[in-house]
Amino acid sequence: xxxxxxxxxxxxxxxxxxxxxxxxxxxxxxxxxxxxxxxxxxxxxxxxxxxxxxxxxxxxxxxxxxxxxxxxxxxxxxxxxxxxxxxxxxxxxxxxxxxxxxxxxxxxxxxxxxxxxxxxxxxxxxxxxxxxxxxxxxxxxxxxxxxxxxxxxxxxxxxxxxxxxxxxxxxxxxxxxxxxxxxxxxxxxxxxxxxxxxxxxxxxxxxxxxxxxxxxxxxxxxxxxxxxxxxxxxxxxxxxxxxxxxxxxxxxxxxxxxxxxxxxxxxxxxxxxxxxxxxxxxxxxxxxxxxxxxxxx
Numbered sequence: 001x002x003x004x005x006x007x008x009x010x011x012x013x014x015x016x017x018x019x020x021x022x023x024x025x026x027x028x029x030x031x032x033x034x035x036x037x038x039x040x041x042x043x044x045x046x047x048x049x050x051x052x053x054x055x056x057x058x059x060x061x062x063x064x065x066x067x068x069x070x071x072x073x074x075x076x077x078x079x080x081x082x083x084x085x086x087x088x089x090x091x092x093x094x095x096x097x098x099x100x101x102x103x104x105x106x107x108x109x110x111x112x113x114x115x116x117x118x119x120x121x122x123x124x125x126x127x128x129x130x131x132x133x134x135x136x137x138x139x140x141x142x143x144x145x146x147x148x149x150x151x152x153x154x155x156x157x158x159x160x161x162x163x164x165x166x167x168x169x170x171x172x173x174x175x176x177x178x179x180x181x182x183x184x185x186x187x188x189x190x191x192x193x194x195x196x197x198x199x200x201x202x203x204x205x206x207x208x209x210x211x212x213x214x215x216x217x218x219x220x221x222x223x224x225x226x227x228x229x230x231x232x233x234x235x236x237x238x239x240x241x242x243x244x245x246x247x248x249x250x251x252x253x254x255x256x257x258x259x260x261x262x263x264x265x266x267x268x269x270x271x272x273x274x275x276x277x278x279x280x281x282x283x284x285x286x287x288x289x290x291x292x293x294x295x296x297x
Contacts, residue, residue, distance in 0.1 A: 022061055024294045025068050033112070035061050061295075066284035067124060069291060073283050074127050081126035089122045132276050141271045144278065145264035150232055151219045151274075152267040154260025159231055160212035162198060163205035165248040174244070181242035181249045188239055188251075195239060195253045204248070213255070227252065 020032035038060035039053075048056060074080040097107050108115060145152055162184065164177045184202055187193050193201075196211030207214050217223050219232055224245040231252050234240055240252040264271065 021296050023065060023296060025065055026292050028068065030061075030064055030068060034117070035064055037112075038064055065293060066280070069287035070280060070283045071124050071127060073287050074131055079127070079131055081123055081130065085126050086119050086122050089126060090119065132279060135279060136272055136275060141268060141275060142264045144275050145267060145271055148274075150260070152264075152270060153262040154218065155232075156216045156218055156258040156260070157231055157254050158216055158256035158258070159214060160195060160199060160253045160255060161205065161207070161214060161227075162195070162203040162212050162251040163248050164202065165204045174249075177249045178242050178244070181251055185239055185242065185251055212253070216258070
């Protein structure tokens, strides 16, 4: 889950120590070690270096900042776990460790955390789980489904696209490609050229010869998330703004919309994580408007 806290194995620990500060939120310090745990969780044992690792660290830092903001919101609204709740969870962990013939101190050393950091993690997990559970009622799930119906009910879009590739390792050319896509979109919007003819002329995808027609897509398959999200925000006949995916820059046109038949009850298991993410983002964005955030090298 994107909003969870990582427990890092010993071989994943970063040299960043808890004394290093990555950022402050209204003078509350966020340690570099917490950010590195988030990075390790995202990497799942894979290796990254250079610009890619730098981008991941920046994303991880923003994620940790958002988590601090959300917890602060829950505390301010008396919806966070109590000290007693954390004590009970910690005592339960100690019993589990004892059953495995180990103790808290060596466990903390193994996962690279202090007891204070572990208590903070437990505070977050308990607080957030309770908040989400209280708001994942059938009524709220149905409301979310009704607002995002085509994302869940099996709606199929018939779409065409124009792909302008960005050469691997040449991310500096992205702006140039985005500008080219914007120019093509303007030509389509003003009627100088049809979408199909523009695709035949400019697209670097195999579908160029077919006017960009790639057939049917559903919300969560088979295209990249950025592509699907943009496509499902369009009305029939509309052309998207330039959309960036791992394949390059796309312009998307919806040719036909075929409504799905699934109900919110059919989608209950899919709706819960989406509602969880929506709640997290809603609180974080709300809190960022008034928070003073400072970043440190």
